[in-house]
Amino acid sequence: MTSRLLLVVLFASLAATAQPPAETAQDSPRAALQAFADACRASRFDEAARYLELPPALSARGPELARRLKTVLDRHLWVDPETASPESAGDARDGLPAGIDQLGTIRAEHGVREPVRLAHLGDRWAFSRATVSRVDAWYEELPDTWLRERLPAVLLRPGPRELLYWQWLALPLLVVAAWALGRLLGGLTRRVLARVFARTQTTWDDRLLQRVAPPLALAWALVLLAVAAAFLGLAVPARKFLGSLLGAAGALTVFWALWRSVDIGSDFLKTRPWAQQSPSSRNLVSVGVKLFKVFVLIGAVVTALAALGYPVATLLAGLGIGGIAIAFGAQKTIENLFGSVALAVDQPFRVGDLVKVEDFTAEVESIGLRSTRFRTPERSLITIPNGKVAEMKLESLAARDRLRLSLTLGLSHRTTEAQLRAVLAGVERALREHPKTADDGVVASFKAIGAMALEVEVGAWIATRDAAEFAAVRQDLLLALLKVIEGAGTSLAPPPVMPIK
Numbered sequence: 001m002t003s004r005l006l007l008v009v010l011f012a013s014l015a016a017t018a019q020p021p022a023e024t025a026q027d028s029p030r031a032a033l034q035a036f037a038d039a040c041r042a043s044r045f046d047e048a049a050r051y052l053e054l055p056p057a058l059s060a061r062g063p064e065l066a067r068r069l070k071t072v073l074d075r076h077l078w079v080d081p082e083t084a085s086p087e088s089a090g091d092a093r094d095g096l097p098a099g100i101d102q103l104g105t106i107r108a109e110h111g112v113r114e115p116v117r118l119a120h121l122g123d124r125w126a127f128s129r130a131t132v133s134r135v136d137a138w139y140e141e142l143p144d145t146w147l148r149e150r151l152p153a154v155l156l157r158p159g160p161r162e163l164l165y166w167q168w169l170a171l172p173l174l175v176v177a178a179w180a181l182g183r184l185l186g187g188l189t190r191r192v193l194a195r196v197f198a199r200t201q202t203t204w205d206d207r208l209l210q211r212v213a214p215p216l217a218l219a220w221a222l223v224l225l226a227v228a229a230a231f232l233g234l235a236v237p238a239r240k241f242l243g244s245l246l247g248a249a250g251a252l253t254v255f256w257a258l259w260r261s262v263d264i265g266s267d268f269l270k271t272r273p274w275a276q277q278s279p280s281s282r283n284l285v286s287v288g289v290k291l292f293k294v295f296v297l298i299g300a301v302v303t304a305l306a307a308l309g310y311p312v313a314t315l316l317a318g319l320g321i322g323g324i325a326i327a328f329g330a331q332k333t334i335e336n337l338f339g340s341v342a343l344a345v346d347q348p349f350r351v352g353d354l355v356k357v358e359d360f361t362a363e364v365e366s367i368g369l370r371s372t373r374f375r376t377p378e379r380s381l382i383t384i385p386n387g388k389v390a391e392m393k394l395e396s397l398a399a400r401d402r403l404r405l406s407l408t409l410g411l412s413h414r415t416t417e418a419q420l421r422a423v424l425a426g427v428e429r430a431l432r433e434h435p436k437t438a439d440d441g442v443v444a445s446f447k448a449i450g451a452m453a454l455e456v457e458v459g460a461w462i463a464t465r466d467a468a469e470f471a472a473v474r475q476d477l478l479l480a481l482l483k484v485i486e487g488a489g490t491s492l493a494p495p496p497v498m499p500i501k
Contacts, residue, residue, distance in 0.1 A: 023086065024086040025086060025087055025088040027088045027123055027124050027125065028084070028085060028086050028087055028088050028090070028125065029084040029085045029086075029090050029091075029101050029118050029125045030081050030082065030084040030085060030086045031086075031124075031125075032051050032084075032118065032124055032125035032126060033051075033079060033081040033084050033103075033118075034081040035048075035051060036048050036051040036066070036070075036127075037070075037081060039051075039066075040066065040067070040070040041157070041158055043153060043157060045062075045063035045064070045066045045067045046062065046063045046066075048063070048066035048067075048070070049062030049063050049065065049066045050062075050124075050126070051066075051124065051125070051126045051127060052065055052066060052069070052126055052127050052132050053119050053121060053126045053127060053128055053129045053131075053132060054129075054132060055129055055132065055133060058132065058133070065132060065135050065136075068135050068136065068138075068139040069127065069131075069132070069135045069139075071139060071142065071148065072106065072135065072138040072139055072142070073116070074158075074162070074235035074236065075142060075233060075234075075235060075236070076106045076107065076138070076236075077103065077104045077105070077106055077116055077236075078235065078236035078237060079103050079104065079116075084101065084103070084118075085101060089120075090118070090120060090125070096117075098120075099119060099120035100117055100118070100119055100120075100128065101117065101118045101125070102115050102116070102117045102118075103116045103117065103118065104116055106138060108134070108137065108138065108141070109137070109141065114134060114138075115130075115131070116131050117130065117131055142233060143231065143233065144231070144232070144233035147233075148233075151166055155169070158235070161237065161238055161241045162234075162235045162236075162237040162238045162241075163234065163235075163238045163241075167232050167233075167234065167238070170232060171232075174225060174228045174229070174232075175225060177224075177228075178221045178222075178224040178225040178228060179217075179221045181220070181221070181224050182217050182218065182219075182220035182221025182222075182223075182224055183217045183220075183221070185217075185220040185224075186213065186216045186217030186218075186219075186220050187217070189216060189220070190209060190213050190216065193209055194206070194209060197209060204264055204267070204268050207264050207267075208261055208264045211260040211261060211263070211264055212257045212260055212261060214256075214260075215253050215254075215256045215257035215260065216257070218249075218253050218256070219250070219253050219257075222246055222249055222250055222253065225246065226246050229242055229246075244307055244308050244309055245308070247307035247308075248303075248304040248305075248307040248308050250307075251300065251303040251304050251307055252300055252303075252304055255296055255297075255299060255300035255303070256300075258296050259293060259296050259297075259300075262289055262292055262293055262296070263289070265289075266285055266286065266289040269285045270285055339385065339386030339387040339388070339389060339390040343367060343372070343386060343389065343390060348394045348396060349364050349394065349396045350364065350367075351364050351365070351366060351367060352364060353396055353397070354396075354397040354467070355374070355394060355395060355396050355397060356394075356395035356397060357374065357384070357389075357392055357393075357394055357395075358392055358393055360374070360376060360382065361376075361377070361397070362374035362375055362376040362377070362382060363375045363376075365381070367386075368386075370385060370386060371383050371384060371385045371386055371389075372384055372386055372389050400465060401463075401465065402438060402461045402462055402463050402464065402465070403461070403462045403464060403465070403467075403470045404441075404459065404460075404461060404462070405458075405459065405460045405461075405462055405470075405473075405474055405477060406458070406459045407458050407459075408447065408455050408456065408457055408458070409423075409427075409455070409456040409458055409481065409485070409492070410450065410452065410453030410454070410455055410456075410492060410493040411423065411453055411454040411455075411456060411485070411490055411491070411492060411493060412453065412454070412490060412491050412492065412493045412494070413453070413454065413493070414490070415454055415490040416490075419488045419489055419490040420446060420454065420456075420488075420490075422484075422487075422488040422489075423456065423484060423485055423488045423490065424444050424445065424446065424456065425444075426484030426485075426487065426488060427444040427456070427458055427481055427484055428442060428444040429484075430477065430480040430481060430483075430484055431444065431458070431460045431477065434473065434476065434477060434480070436462050436463050436464060436469075436473045437460050437461070437462060437463070437473075437477075438460070438461040438462070438463050440461065441459065441460060441461040442459070442460050443457055443458060443459035443460065444456070444457075444458055445457050452493055452496055453492075453493030454493070458481065460477070462474070
């Protein structure tokens with residue numbers, strides 16, 4: 001019951017505060033402006049003259065003055081009838097005397113702002129006598145007066161977007177002329193810049209100039225078209241419309257030049273030493289270029305729509321929501337992509353390196369955008385997503401500057417003390433005499449008396465990173481150790497006898 005009462009009170013308060021739409025009185029300033037505009041658009045200037053407070057000296061020129069006034073207002077003061085007062089008495093809060101409403105001001109000679117006002121004539125509102133007396137002076141200051149006085153009346157009628165028909169006919173000609181001159185100026189600009197860039201030692205600037213040549217010509221064409229459009233004498237809405245088109249075209253030109261420049265930047269980055277040494281870095285640059293082009297395309301569309309006056313806030317909000325949805329849906333893909341970025345930046349290993357990854361040792365075969373592949377000694381292939389690889393404990397065996405030879409010799413129990421000492425001295429001598437053995441870290445010591453043999457620990461650092469070379473050096477050392485044992489007069493312990501089951 002309480003909720004119903006609250007709803008009733010809420011609706012009652014809304015109904016009390018709601019203002020009904022104001023009705024337009026037939027003898028109001030809004031009605032007069034609308035009738036004047038409709039008559040002028042239909043070229044019924046004799047009817048439009050009814051809304052001019054004509055002095056006796058100008059009473060015979062009513063239609064001509066109505067046409068001229070409409071031209072002046074279109075150029076300097078575009079008046080929307082909806083902004084005028086809908087009441088018969090006009091706007092009583094403008095601070096002007098009763099029966100006078102001001103629509104705005106026009107910049108006249110010497111920059112003086114002169115008012116444009118309506119006066120109440122009893123049964124209707126009309127442009128005041130003072131305003132009508134200034135129409136000729138305002139009209140004569142227009143730059144295209146000579147052309148307007150000589151064109152047929154049909155070409156002076158407003159068409160779509162408040163462009164006169166003669167202006168619609170002139171625009172294509174201006175576009176063609178601006179494009180031709182723009183290509184000419186673009187070529188001249190490119191030649192001048194080419195001479196400047198020829199003095200540099202780099203080549204990327206010359207390629208960049210070649211890539212941005214078409215956008216440069218278009219930019220010149222848009223500048224020339226904007227300059228030429230200023231001489232068309234466009235009405236305020238037409239100027240805004242053409243300005244928005246030129247703004248959108250200018251934004252697209254900038255993004256077009258940026259789009260064509262991205263490949264030059266990509267090629268430049270791929271020639272850097274860090275990219276030459278890492279295939280994954282080159283792949284990352286390629287992916288970054290593609291993503292950047294997507295952002296350039298989105299930016300071009302959004303900027304062009306904003307320049308054309310479309311509300312882009314809703315579009316951006318939609319893109320934000322869509323981006324969040326994509327981020328949730330492609331969480332693993334994005335994680336792996338950032339993992340590849342981390343691997344490219346840190347470079348814990350490279351393709352061809354021998355690495356130890358937690359519980360296995362393998363050679364890095366490829367580093368992709370999503371995963372990394374490892375080739376094991378058994379020639380099997382292990383694929384791990386980059387997001388997990390970036391979090392794993394990695395040990396790069398290829399980063400070692402030398403490899404360790406470590407083994408245990410088992411001598412026969414019949415080996416005497418003198419023979420054992422001879423073996424130890426000979427083993428140490430053989431290790432130190434080899435050219436690939438580092439001086440430090442040589443080990444040749446009697447380790448233990450085992451149940452099956454006398455154990456001699458042997459160790460040395462081999463100055464190589466290559467596994468094949470290490471295997472060859474190990475073979476030479478093992479043969480040298482067998483020769484030392486044989487020369488000492490002893491032998492290796494026989495292998496244990498396996499019980500017969």
